[in-house]
Amino acid sequence: MSLVTLQLGQCGNQIGGKFFETLMNDIQSPANNKICSHQQNDAYADCSRSRFFSERSDGSLEARAVMVDMEQKVIAQTLEIARRSGSWRYPAKRQFCERRGSGNNWAHGYCSHGQHSRAAILDMVRREVERCDRFTGFLLLMSLAGGTGSGVGACVSEALREEYPHCFMLNQVVWPYSTGEVIVQNYNAVLTLSHLYQASDAVLSIDNDCMHRICSRLQGIKNVSFSDMNTVISHQLVSILQPCFTSRHDELIQDHLGGLLQHLVSQPDYKLLSVRDLPHMSEKAKQYSTYQWSGLIKPLRQMLIADSLLEEGINWQMKASSANLNKSLSNLVILRGQNLDLADTGSFREPCLYPSWLPASQTFREWTHPRCLHGHEKYACLLSNSQSPVRILEPITQKAWDMFASRAYVHHYLNHGLNEENFLDSFAVVEQVLQNYKSL
């Protein structure tokens, strides 16, 4: 089943470019026939190709993607990188650009650019959807801090929900640095999240701070660039969205996104997803490293209950019986690599990790594939709907509220057609989300 990706704003386009590049590398990487049979490998590659790419009559692959940015620069760069790879490219006439950016103003993106460009973007999306034999949903890549990604992204998400009420929609959003890149990033984040919460099926949040620490501490990169961080993000996305089996010797899951969302976001009040993956290491260290499944699953579980997104500095004192445990609504572990029979994920099924009102059999799923990913012989990824995002969301909401109380920078938003009522509504939605997660 095919997914159409929408790359929104600078961040979304850069992540999208990396994402498709990683996907293509994974599809083209030689499979180890001892652990993954020829048949399994071919089925995996075919499934992945038809999910993210469309094949042209000349045999070349085109990403099923629509690129949206208000400035041409980033889209041109991303197109160039894809063209240079030679193995895939973006489809022509699926790029939407304007002359001026949104200036980090959510209202400018949502009320001005969003409303003006809505019809043109929807037309591009429709053309891309019509090229899919088996369309299942959208993956939207965007940031929360800027103006285009957040503002136009929220507007496009709402338009897509209206136009395609039966499809699945996953929004991947990048939280800004807590130290702050943009002064109004907290306003933008609150406004975007409140709109996405109503339009989207799930919001996969990725934290810039966390990505930076992974690059600097675990991968040993001295001067961390956005490109490095985007590589980590795209690795995580690929590990989540590449084909897998529901159990160890089954058929490939056809409706991957549907199955994922059905399991993780069955409760409409809880839509925030977080992702943790292991292992992380520099490219040089990969060939000298070997892992046991228990060596990945145990820290992954501890990262979950101690609410840590990094393997480093986990609080090992935290027990499943602790009061301040990071509670989850549902978890999905995706294991990729050899000796899957030895992997025991039973510790994720403990009822104390989940609310008592949920049926025990519906809280945890394990998906697997014997194919190695990103050069790791074993790779584990945990996608969870837990209290983790509260840790990021709460200070952002607080800062935004403090600024709003003194009406700081609010006039910039009011000039573009937003009013104070809209702000208050957004605060109410986000506060409700926080309250729901806290009461888990």
Added chain:
Amino acid sequence: MSQIRNTIELLTKILRENGTSKVKAETFRLAKFNDDNAVAVMWKLLFELLYFCEYGKIDDITIKASSKLTREELVVYVKTELQKRGFFSNDLSHPSSLAKCGSRELLLAFAWLLCREDIITRFMQKCTSPLQEQDTAFLYAQERKFLASEMPETTNPVSRVRQLLWLNNKLQLSLRSLYALNREKMSLQHKIHGATSGVSVVPEKNHLSMLEVFMLRKPELLKKNLQLLVKDNERLQNLLKWRENEDVFWRWMESVLDAKEQQKTACGLQEHSPRTNIPAEMISRLQASRRHLQDAICKYEAIVDKLDEAWESKSSEISEEELDTLLSSLNLELSIQKAHISFHNTQSYVCTQNDCLSSAHCPQLLMLQQEKKKKKMEEIDEAQDVRSEIQRMQHFVKHLQDDVYHKQESFKTELQNLSSHFRDAVCVPPMKPLLC
């Protein structure tokens, strides 16, 4: 004699093919002579057929239920179901003959059910060729994993609401998934039909079906499907044969009925009315009403026949226009008569109900009639109220008109007096009086 044996054997074969437990033709013979050895088998057969009538199939649940139920429970179920469907037999309906009912009576019940519910036709309708299945989904059928009983019990209303929300959203997402899968299925099916265009097994189609393509790719399944087809063919053959020979069976059933009558006369037994849950007094009243109805039917039958004849003769004579005018005048007359009758009935009904009500035996009926009476009385009271109200209003209107007239006159004279005080003024009265 051998012909009837063959027919009954055919019937037992058809029954067996459609899922009932095994019955021998010998059992039917024994049942004709009221042999006790046939009783248990016949009760079970009746139970299975009643289940079939209710749910349209005889499956594992039927077999499990018939083995789990005690003999008494099974008998009570069968008796109630038969009575519900209209089979009133003295032996079957009496509770004191619980499970002691003779096998002949059960055989009669079986034949009645077979005829009344048209079971053989329903068996025929169930026969479908496996090749006509458009869907290969049955090849991948999986057991449903999540059961509602897995939901944890909770008394907290907040948790309960969350549970329900969770279930609701899960259902919605599953529906969306189903929608996407259905679209995919359609798309793939279209591809198959397009790719096999021009090749066909069935003359009505121009392409191969999904199952046919599936079998072409997996030839080992051909054998299995061939077996299914052979079996299906056999079932259809048996059913056809039954249609040809069923009159033999029904003639034999007549002899069973005769045997019952003979036994009755030999034992000097009288025909009792079947036992029902209605009080005895009501039954006598019902019977009286029935007789009355029969008499009425006999009385009016001749008139209806005459009318029919008149209709036939008139319809050939009268043109369409004449018929239309006649019909409209007839309708008018009918509605007048209806209104007349309903008015009279309301009054006479109240009187007759007052006279006739003697319902000490059935309090429920009494209550209903009282309510009805009360309602009717209220309707009549309302009607009287409206008439008096109209009279009152007419008086009031007349009074008001008089009042207006007097006032008009008095104001006119007052105006004339006033106008005499002004020298150059001319007083013009209105062209028409405001109210006349």
